[in-house]
Amino acid sequence: MLTSPREAIAEPTAPAWPAYRPFEVVVQRILPLSPHLVRVTVSGDDLGVFGTTGLDQRIKLVLPLADGSLCDVGQDDPAEILAGTWYARWRALPEAARNPFRTYTVRAIRPERRELDVDMVRHDPVPGVPDGPAATWLRRASVGDRLIVIGPDARTADPTVGCDWRPGAARHVLLVGDETAAPAICSIMESLDPEITAQAFIEVPSSADIQNVVARGASRIAWLARDAGCETATGFEAVAPHGELLQRAVRAWLPRHMAELESAVRGTPEALDEVDVDVELLWDSPVDPTTGDFYAWIAGEAATVKALRRHLVSDLGVARSTVAFMGYWRRGRSEAQ
Numbered sequence: 001m002l003t004s005p006r007e008a009i010a011e012p013t014a015p016a017w018p019a020y021r022p023f024e025v026v027v028q029r030i031l032p033l034s035p036h037l038v039r040v041t042v043s044g045d046d047l048g049v050f051g052t053t054g055l056d057q058r059i060k061l062v063l064p065l066a067d068g069s070l071c072d073v074g075q076d077d078p079a080e081i082l083a084g085t086w087y088a089r090w091r092a093l094p095e096a097a098r099n100p101f102r103t104y105t106v107r108a109i110r111p112e113r114r115e116l117d118v119d120m121v122r123h124d125p126v127p128g129v130p131d132g133p134a135a136t137w138l139r140r141a142s143v144g145d146r147l148i149v150i151g152p153d154a155r156t157a158d159p160t161v162g163c164d165w166r167p168g169a170a171r172h173v174l175l176v177g178d179e180t181a182a183p184a185i186c187s188i189m190e191s192l193d194p195e196i197t198a199q200a201f202i203e204v205p206s207s208a209d210i211q212n213v214v215a216r217g218a219s220r221i222a223w224l225a226r227d228a229g230c231e232t233a234t235g236f237e238a239v240a241p242h243g244e245l246l247q248r249a250v251r252a253w254l255p256r257h258m259a260e261l262e263s264a265v266r267g268t269p270e271a272l273d274e275v276d277v278d279v280e281l282l283w284d285s286p287v288d289p290t291t292g293d294f295y296a297w298i299a300g301e302a303a304t305v306k307a308l309r310r311h312l313v314s315d316l317g318v319a320r321s322t323v324a325f326m327g328y329w330r331r332g333r334s335e336a337q
Contacts (some may be wrong), residue, residue, distance in 0.1 A: 016082075017082065018083075019153070021084065022081065023044050023151060024046070025147050027042055027147065035205070035206055037119055037120070037204075040118050041117050044149075048112075049111070050116060055163050056187070056297070057106050058162040060102065061134070062090075062147060062149070063137045065097075071097055073089045100133035104119075108187075120138055122135070167289065168292075170292060170295035173197075173198045173297070174297070174298075175296070175298075176250055176298040176299070177201075178202070178301055180301075188297070190215075192217065197217070198220070200215070201221075201249045201253075203243065203245050203300075207223075243300070243304030246304055247304060250311075261294050261318060262293075264318050265318055267317070269317040275306060277306055281328060282305055283325075283327070284323075284326075288321070294322055296323040299324070300326075305327030306327055309323075
């Protein structure tokens with residue numbers, strides 16, 4: 001049987017781009033947004049194909065060593081980028097030669113300008129606890145510094161990899177987080193359909209850290225400043241303990257909105273596995289989009305997230321499939337790599 005020339009020529013197979021890959025970038029701008037929040041804008045030629053999902057999509061910043069050097073994780077090798085070997089190459093390096101990396105979220109990406117914004121928290125020093133790699137770098141960062149961003153490639157099969165925001169068709173959503181979660185919450189709130197009703201609670205160190213973010217439709221953002229103080233069991237504290245204001249705000253909000261939670265509440269509360277947040281991450285995020293009318297996204301310091309997880313699931317009976325709980329850091333402890 002004869003074939004036509006068109007049938008005889010096989011179509012070229014498109015390369016299977018990895019979900020995450022290294023992008024070598026240079027610091028373009030450093031903009032202090034407030035006493036504790038800094039926007040770092042980086043640029044790089046390859047950012048033209050950086051993923052544009054936004055929301056709470058995670059990325060990693062590979063930070064320079066003290067001498068400003070960056071390790072080779074294949075960022076300049078197209079074959080290695082396609083192979084998705086950056087982490088294996090990083091692990092294979094001698095420990096002293098491994099650049100530290102930390103996890104952040106995309107605040108804004110402008111592929112047409114080859115620019116990426118990442119909002120970073122400038123933490124207050126903790127007595128007796130040395131600065132981590134990110135705090136050390138941010139304190140001395142300057143325009144022209146080289147970094148590596150491990151982030152999504154727009155050409156990958158699933159550009160939403162690294163996102164935990166999965167509200168499905170929910171029309172009522174709750175977002176809760178501290179200053180480390182503020183960039184993701186603000187990005188999500190700016191992207192919501194106006195028909196969705198969202199309430200966000202963001203706890204920040206001071207009133208000067210409150211951002212001018214406009215929520216769409218009937219949605220609202222409540223900023224909770226720790227420097228306003230609060231009453232505790234031992235009396236009034238001029239600076240509220242980390243997470244205290246978030247817990248109080250959420251516990252006060254939920255009883256007034258039980259009608260919105262109705263589709264998510266089970267007759268018998270689900271059992272919770274005990275998570276020791278001193279030794280492991282608390283990451284309890286549903287893989288599938290929510291099917292009901294309510295969805296919540298709670299992120300930040302692990303002990304706070306753990307307490308809210310217990311309250312929603314064990315006390316109120318909210319289904320775990322309708323809430324993303326992400327306790328990804330602990331005060332005084334470095335991020336695991």
